[in-house]
Amino acid sequence: MVAAGRCRLHRGDPQDERRQVRQEGAAREVPDPRAPNGVTDEITIRPITADDFDAVAELLAELGRPTLSDASRAAAAEVYRRHVDRSDTASLLAERDGRAIGFCSLEFRDRLNWGVEQAWIPDLIVTADTRGLGAGKALLARAFQLAAQRGCWSVTLESGYQRTAAHELYRSSGMSNDGYYFLLRMADPPA
Template structure:
């Protein structure tokens, strides 16, 4: 599979993104106790298409990254946060996740952010390895912060400076 096209999300991507979210749900990386319902909207008033970059291959959505602010406080407006990342099974291990992370970092820079952060569950070693290879470092760990999949797991805080 060649490198995917990374583009801003559009309103008409919602069905494909919702399906991708359901198909990729796992307690390895999601704190929700169950996958999204089939009729649950993907976009929300505070998290619409403008908060997402989409990976597309041959006209098909194969991944997304969600960017936002870690808090609504103006004193934190210089920071962007990766608030979600999903890659379709058939696109994993082919550079799609890496392309989305790189696009998120570039989008944060384009918006004038000085830092980019994220949170990842401790057992999600594949994601942690990807983030570390793209310059993110562990900045904190909240031990046993979530109870998912029948066990307590750490919430790992990662970030990188952009300036």
């Protein structure tokens, strides 16, 4: 089993915040990207496209997801294509000098007994050689902005307990550690 921190963006008392969103449907102030057009110094943040599959797969492998093999590539490409086409995703790519250096998977999900969606970031990665340049912070800020525009009541993500530098990024971006998640492996991950 693996336990890790789970973070949620909130300001003040979460109950008050939820009530405000439910009653008013108003977006809260969230951190803005450092530049309004999604360009941070030499880093560009943009929506992913179907053409970004190889770059995203490589970034996910750096995050610790399985490296694609010849046998798994076609199935993974189909899952990726469906993700890009879904109306409840808005995943992002960070680029510097035309090179993909970061990825933020962003999904919007319904939660029972809530009248508005929750934003969820299943994966966030910046290449090791470009960490500290602001790509992670810019990806988060853009994700927060998209969640606010969609009227989400919170943004949540899971992070491995060993990723202490990432945890500091989340805290400095306004998120708080809000619990744990637990995992029961039902089968070996696909190779």
